[in-house]
Amino acid sequence: LKLLFCCSMYVSESTLGEQFDPDAYPKETYLLCELRWGNSKRSWKHWVRNDNHEDCHAEKCFLEKIFELRSSKFCYITWYLSWSPCAKCCHIIWDFLEEHPNVKIDIRVARLYNIRFAETRRCLRELALWQDRVTINVNHLASVSADYRYCWETFIRKDYVSLPRNFQRAITRNRLKLKKILEVSTL
Secondary structure (H helix, E strand, C coil), rough: CCCECCCCCCCCCHHHHHCCCCCCCCCEEEEEEEEEEECCCCCCCEEEEEECCCCCCHHHHHHHCCCCCCCCEEEEEEEEECCCCCHHHHHHHHHHHCCCEEEEEEEEEECCCCCHHHHHHHHHHHHCCCCCCCCCCHHHHHHCCHHHHHHHHHHCCCCCCCCCCHHHHHHHHHHHHHHHHCCCCCC
């Protein structure tokens, strides 16, 4: 597998800039994760990267190989994904949530993956129907620069935030696309 597990919670400045630029199209997928148990203010931070779409996707890797249910308390997971989940990963997330009723996942994405395929759009809509357990923010990472700044401060720890070129235009475009995908059809 061409998969990188990282013990550190930090990514490089160039990685965050390249991978979470909503107007760029890198082959890798990065998953930055923040995990909290119960009402604790403390969080566990981690990141995963896959650099070949044929291998284990970052979401699958995190859920099947990294995440450990360590408590009966409710677990809140926030993912900052460079690409939205593919159809297969949506199914993996559903299965995971069925197995772990005390977990909630907030998914924030920088760009949309393979939305030209009806199955991908359908799976994203179905995943969004788990409203009590899954939140797919309408391209939330890219929709509000505050999330980008938060990732910069949390996963890099730098004071200066450099937004990618054409950031706001790409944000708006991706946000509108995902909003349209997640709208419930009246048919």
